[in-house]
Amino acid sequence: MTMQKYLPPTYSQKHWLWGNVHYLVKNPLQFLEKASIEKRNEGVCWISSPLVKLAMVTKPEFAKHIMQDNNKNYHKGKIFRFLKPVLGNGLLTSEDDFWRRQRRLAQPAFHKQRLAEMVQTMVACGEELANEWLSAYQSGDKVNITREMNKVALMVVSTALFKSDVKAEIAGINESMEFLLDKIIERIRHPFKLPLWVPSPENWKEKQAIRQLEQVIYRMIEKRRKSNTHEGDLLDMLMEVQDEDTGERMSDQQLRDEVMTIFLAGHETTAVAMAYVWLLLAENPEIDARLQGHLQEVLNGKLPAFEDLKKLNFLKNIIDETMRIYPPVYAVERYALADDEIGGFHIPKGTNVIISPYAIQRDATWWDEPLRFDPDRWNTEKVQNLPRYTYFPFGGGPRLCIGEQFAMYEMLIIIAILRQKFSFSKSPDYKLRLDPLVTLRAWDDIELVISPLAPEGGNK
Template identity: 35%
Template sequence: MRPPGPGLLQFIHGVRTLGFLDFVGKQWREHGDVFQVRIGRRTLVFAMHPDAVERVNISHRQNYDKLGSYDGVRKYLIGNGIVASTGDLWRRQRKLMAPFYTPKGVQAYAELMIRDGARLVERWEALASKGTEVEIAEEMTNVTASIILKAMFSTETMESIHQMKDAVETMLSFVNDRMAGLSLPDWLPTSKNRKYLAARERVHRSISALIAQRRGTDEASWPDDLLSRLMKARDEETGQAMSETLLRDESITTFFAGHETTARTMTFAWYALATNPKVTERLHEELDRVLGGRTPTADELRQLPYTLQVVKEVLRLYPAAPFYVRDALAADRIAGFDVPAGAAVMLSPYYTHRHPEIWENPEVFDPDRWTREREAARHGYAYHPFAIGQRICIGNNFSLLESHLLLAMLAQRFTPRLRARFEPRWTMQGTLGITNGLPMVITPRRPATPGRVGDLDGRSG
């Protein structure tokens, strides 16, 4: 039995009038947990229930892969980086890179995160003294871009950081437009096409120069960053190193995946706190009691469970990637409905995380959902902000550590406030966003026992 769903014209009209995110939600309410759309020869199957998440990612994962749905991302953005690679190449790259991203492996970058967090504290203190309104998404994007570029390339100059950030974001915007059918053919010399090509050339040239520079020096002098780790990695069976093309693709993938999603998470965290004062009060109580104004260490994060619960609830209600796709290699059945071979199965953290069968009052921001007892009692596949299974985002531990640290550092000293009567307009263009921005005034608060800004407990910065 084929899944129900809207016709093509209804789908096009609905997306144009409501936006993709809201139109899909409307279809879910009308048709249930599985529905489809046929676009020419292509079939999109939307599956919202956690049981479908489990089937596609776990029990029947051999039948699903990242095929044609990722062609645009491969061609225009990350090549064969780990997010889009498949088969033996993906397995090889995952095995080589996984040790860098374990909970223990990412601890190597905690000091870097703390240093950049301390710089942002100083910036926000200056802004708070003037009552300056800022675009909070830009503030979060700048700090996460700085962190990932330093972690990746040991890049320290702000000029280099901004150049790389702007170029990759230009590439990402181009890809999003193409996937939404908003771009003209590549060969036309439009301003958008020329801007994309110039950005891609800048990124490729910069990474190639860094690789060449390191290969021209003694390996013992290389900085201990992710690029050096990738360059030193060897396949256990063949002893083969990554090619320069793969090093470039993995570098772009790491930057793209390592700053944008965390920046979105932190942006949405400030919106959630601004609109949930009781949650903010509990968060401040924990931060004041444990830190007393001090800059946290990575080890102290264990003493800040409610802070992490806030991060997890942000990822539930506002996942940076509201949808992800898996292509069916052969015909399958999901919840009793036929899924043809070649169909693109659209799984949705955004709507699975709002499923009323699983979540009580799903639209309410409630960090208490993440107590150990409540989490253990929940369906094991109801929560998948980083996907799940063997293709879970490799950088999830890096992102959680970074979000936990930045929220602890900033929330104990500041309470960003929304502009009066501001209402966000949520949208999806690849990632979840707010079309009218998130203007906020940085307001200082006094921790219970104020410490010194940038005090790293006696450690040098």
């Protein structure tokens, strides 16, 4: 078959020197949305840049082509190099056979039955936060929801990884993790910053934080190896798994990389999603009231148990609808290893291709009134029959998020526990501005006004 010679059409808004990429960097969300509307028919467009070959696909079938059907032709995009110093060769950053083996080893730790063991941990974290709020806040107080959701998501992922290890140690890890995440973001914002190998004082601090974190993780691994106890946490599971063919287990270095990866990939995303759930509930009091009734009906004031989770379907719709409008991972990037053809256009080897859940999940071709928060749309036949990759907040294909079910359980549990004890309304001076970095953060932390609810029927 002969390949089409033409590159995809270029989106019209163009800077004389920097091409389109200037607008992409300046306002990525607006760019992704506008370009996908303008090039809707083609479903793929070229983003001109003097520095890189860059394209974007906006048709679900093309997203499927890259992430699933022809995934062997693509590696993760270049942006992942910023994560390497911290994450090493973990699941998120590795490729090919090494990644395949790690994925096969890690997968059983995320199976439904194993996750059922995590539910108690998640419930305990939700309860701890609720108790903290009960003593910290009175009706009418403002709560920094962004910060609180980040705190609880970190608590969940750290206890899921290291169940019984001392809390003080976990606090140290969390602090270093937050510091390193900020550094990664700084590097993405300022790509010409001195690379980490240059011996500057700032880089020394960053390397020191990585080393400290590593030491704690290695210490925990060693302690677990010596003690021979079974905690039933993720670290245990990752240490136990054996390669079916070779019988090999993960080395300490691989465990370190996977633990770091799960820490990073597993908290910021979930925290961002939960913060938007609260914001949208505060903005939609009628839906919020229905959620309260739903929780009353399913849980009747109790803490959720594993069997309850599948009954929380209205809450699940609310979470799905939130991640449709505000997908925490608003875009993924892939790098073409060889020439490809998409929609009849030529995608040369070495092109970075952007695939944006944000743009596709807000596209009126698929979604009626896309900006309307309407959890009930998930019960309609239309939405249930949409093609794959019209909604894909967890990605797809072989690199699908390994933590999808974990995150879903966590969000159902934390929101169900907190919403039974508190309600929120909008703070009049808060206005959402999106800040798309690695995840779709809010520019200013989301602040809401809290009202503790009178207890009904206890919580035992």
